[in-house]
Amino acid sequence: MQVSETKFAGASRNSNNLESSPSEGDSSFNNSLSKNYKWIALSNTTLGMLMATINSSSILIALPAIFRGISLNPLNPSNFQYLLWILMGYLLVSAVMVVTLGRLGDMFGRVKIYNAGFLVFTVASIVLSLTFGHGQTAALEIVIMRMVQAIGGSMIMANSVAILTDAFPVNQRGMAMGINIVAGVAGQFLGLILGGVLASINWRWVFLVNVPVGILGTVWAYLKLKDQGVVKKSKIDWIGNITFAIGLSLILVGVTYALQPYKKSPMGWGSPVVLAEIITGILVLILFVFLERRHKDPMFRISLFKIRPFRYGNLAGLMSSVAQGGLMFMLVIWLQGIWLPIHGYSFAETPLWAGIFLLPLTAGFLVAGPLSGKLSDALGARPFATFGMFFGGVTFLLMLLLGADFNYLAFAAILFCNGLAFGFFSAPNTVTIMNAVAPQDRGSASGMRVTFRFIGTPMSIGVFFTLMVLGLNSTMPSVLQKGLISNYIPLSIAHHISSQPPIGYLFAAFLGYNPMKTVLGKTLNNIPAKNSALLTSKSYFPKLISSPFMHGLDVVLIFAAVICFIAALFSFMQGKANPLQDEAIEKIDESASLIKNVK
Numbered sequence: 001m002q003v004s005e006t007k008f009a010g011a012s013r014n015s016n017n018l019e020s021s022p023s024e025g026d027s028s029f030n031n032s033l034s035k036n037y038k039w040i041a042l043s044n045t046t047l048g049m050l051m052a053t054i055n056s057s058s059i060l061i062a063l064p065a066i067f068r069g070i071s072l073n074p075l076n077p078s079n080f081q082y083l084l085w086i087l088m089g090y091l092l093v094s095a096v097m098v099v100t101l102g103r104l105g106d107m108f109g110r111v112k113i114y115n116a117g118f119l120v121f122t123v124a125s126i127v128l129s130l131t132f133g134h135g136q137t138a139a140l141e142i143v144i145m146r147m148v149q150a151i152g153g154s155m156i157m158a159n160s161v162a163i164l165t166d167a168f169p170v171n172q173r174g175m176a177m178g179i180n181i182v183a184g185v186a187g188q189f190l191g192l193i194l195g196g197v198l199a200s201i202n203w204r205w206v207f208l209v210n211v212p213v214g215i216l217g218t219v220w221a222y223l224k225l226k227d228q229g230v231v232k233k234s235k236i237d238w239i240g241n242i243t244f245a246i247g248l249s250l251i252l253v254g255v256t257y258a259l260q261p262y263k264k265s266p267m268g269w270g271s272p273v274v275l276a277e278i279i280t281g282i283l284v285l286i287l288f289v290f291l292e293r294r295h296k297d298p299m300f301r302i303s304l305f306k307i308r309p310f311r312y313g314n315l316a317g318l319m320s321s322v323a324q325g326g327l328m329f330m331l332v333i334w335l336q337g338i339w340l341p342i343h344g345y346s347f348a349e350t351p352l353w354a355g356i357f358l359l360p361l362t363a364g365f366l367v368a369g370p371l372s373g374k375l376s377d378a379l380g381a382r383p384f385a386t387f388g389m390f391f392g393g394v395t396f397l398l399m400l401l402l403g404a405d406f407n408y409l410a411f412a413a414i415l416f417c418n419g420l421a422f423g424f425f426s427a428p429n430t431v432t433i434m435n436a437v438a439p440q441d442r443g444s445a446s447g448m449r450v451t452f453r454f455i456g457t458p459m460s461i462g463v464f465f466t467l468m469v470l471g472l473n474s475t476m477p478s479v480l481q482k483g484l485i486s487n488y489i490p491l492s493i494a495h496h497i498s499s500q501p502p503i504g505y506l507f508a509a510f511l512g513y514n515p516m517k518t519v520l521g522k523t524l525n526n527i528p529a530k531n532s533a534l535l536t537s538k539s540y541f542p543k544l545i546s547s548p549f550m551h552g553l554d555v556v557l558i559f560a561a562v563i564c565f566i567a568a569l570f571s572f573m574q575g576k577a578n579p580l581q582d583e584a585i586e587k588i589d590e591s592a593s594l595i596k597n598v599k
Helices: 003-011 027-032 037-069 077-108 110-129 135-167 170-201 210-224 238-258 272-292 302-306 308-325 327-342 350-357 359-379 382-399 408-435 439-485 491-498 502-510 516-526 529-535 540-572 579-598
Strands: none
Touching: 037 077, 037 110, 037 135, 037 170, 037 210, 037 327, 037 350, 077 110, 077 135, 077 238, 077 439, 077 502, 110 135, 110 210, 135 170, 135 408, 135 439, 170 350, 170 359, 170 408, 238 272, 238 439, 302 308, 302 439, 308 327, 308 382, 308 408, 308 439, 308 540, 327 350, 327 439, 327 540, 350 359, 350 408, 359 382, 359 408, 382 408, 382 540, 408 439, 408 540, 439 491, 439 502, 439 540, 491 516, 502 540, 516 529
16 A cells, blocks of 8 residues: 555544544553453454354255245245245345445444344344244245344444454454454354254254344443444435445346246346346446545445555455355255265255365364464465465365265365465455554445445355356256156156256255155156156255256356456455554554543
């Protein structure tokens, strides 16, 4: 960063329109608040991150039990949209709301918004466990309450990093971010295991797992957390909020419905409605940027992109999210729908064991996350973020060497290296972004950073599934038809089944579900019992789709590798760490403290 950019980061500060509280870097802070406050802030925000990520991954792994519990057939074309919205609705609301809630944290206090988020999230989890309907009614209830839950999660995510940045001095922020991010990843994979265990008992317990953590976090946050960041009094940018919400919602809704079949096409990208939604959303976001550049107190501070580390840090974060966001879905399909059934696991067992077999990914992140955060405090963030993304691309290419029926030790080693790669990237990237802005902009900056991550995830899911379906569509019909005919299924029936959109079979694999019994129905009574038993066995369908799946997965992995290399380039373009910037920001923190004390 140039010195002029450093001046820019703090230039908007004016003691006449700011109210501020002490920072950790100032001696008065140590007199007014406990010296251990930074650890209180870290432990509570870590708890919030843990709760949010346990929730997302436990839902992912427990979807088969949820669908069975509410009596919703995943192969019914009219039910497919509910599956998508249970997965994507939370991401959509989070992407739309997180910047606004970060901005509100700057205006009214980050801790206030953060605390309210804990409460909203916990209440929504309780209501989700009480879902009383059946079929599509129950699915709609879950979708709506997941969206409410996302509002609470957005309040937490938008402000937790800003609270940490306020609480820790510059030379300790990497360590703090590393611990916080690692907790998020640990929660993600703890959720996989908890989701598998609880779903086997009762699907409602999957939602209740958040409640004890939520109650503890809510009480602790209200009792212990104190607003010590800079609070800038300003008006709410209603025009910006509305245009941003409309534009981004239209794009993400379009991407969601593009994953559904349209007429004779396996996907909906050619649908006039989908195209209209995406194009209109882009135009509205262009209008949003135009309006924000002229607003006195904008929701989305476009001017922050003039700061080089902030600009390239967020672009790298977006690319990282695009590369990784859909990975978990692909891995769950690979394990739950193919590898585990081939190796003798029943479909009832696959959710739990899929979570267990994915633990090497967590282990890699747990090793690299705190280490990279600590080292980036001393040596600078750029080399670790750049290496992490480059290495991440290499691990995706290594996955190309694995077959559908892989050797688990090789698979686990690559997963561990992938976790290392993204662990080396996450904390340094976050520190670079947050250190680049002035204290009064930390809530907005944190919200903008999280927004890029949340935008990247549904984009990743959309791209990954699109590439996967295109790959499946080129090979799946012929493989499926040949397999059915060889087991005495009449040609007309085999042709009809094999011509169905492959997305249904892909999600059947994702849910750990063998669709042969459902799609063949009474036809099974008209063929030899031996062949009927083979077609409905737990290993037949996984073996049948394994070759088409790997064909599509190869395209996905190459795409993910290329995106990682682009993220590595953006990380390198952030520039070297500038100690003048860190010193200037510390002085701004101290000046804010002095202003508060004088008042």
